Amino acid sequence: MSRDHFRLPIGAPCAMLVSMVALTEEDVAAIQAAYHESGELSAAAEVRKRFQAIQGERAREWARMIAAWRPIEAKPKQPKRA
Numbered sequence: 675m676s677r678d679h680f681r682l683p684i685g686a687p688c689a690m691l692v693s694m695v696a697l698t699e700e701d702v703a704a705i706q707a708a709y710h711e712s713g714e715l716s717a718a719a720e721v722r723k724r725f726q727a728i729q730g731e732r733a734r735e736w737a738r739m740i741a742a743w744r745p746i747e748a749k750p751k752q753p754k755r756a
Contacts, residue, residue, distance in 0.1 A: 709741035
């Protein structure tokens with residue numbers, strides 16, 4: 675396959691690429707702590723502090739989503755069959 679196959683057309687919207695962020699465990703813990711200790715607005719302020727591109731109502735949405743996150747439980751290992 676040529677490299678041209680993977681190029682975006684000039685002027686194509688890249689909303690998905692622009693809106694992706696990586697959250698660390700530290701980010702999640704700080705946002706959850708702010709939400710549980712002081713409420714949604716404090717958590718939204720924490721989101722805006724850590725991710726300047728996320729503002730307004732979007733920061734409040736993110737704060738609510740992140741506050742609701744729970745750790746994924748590890749699946750028990752399956753015994754190996756002989």
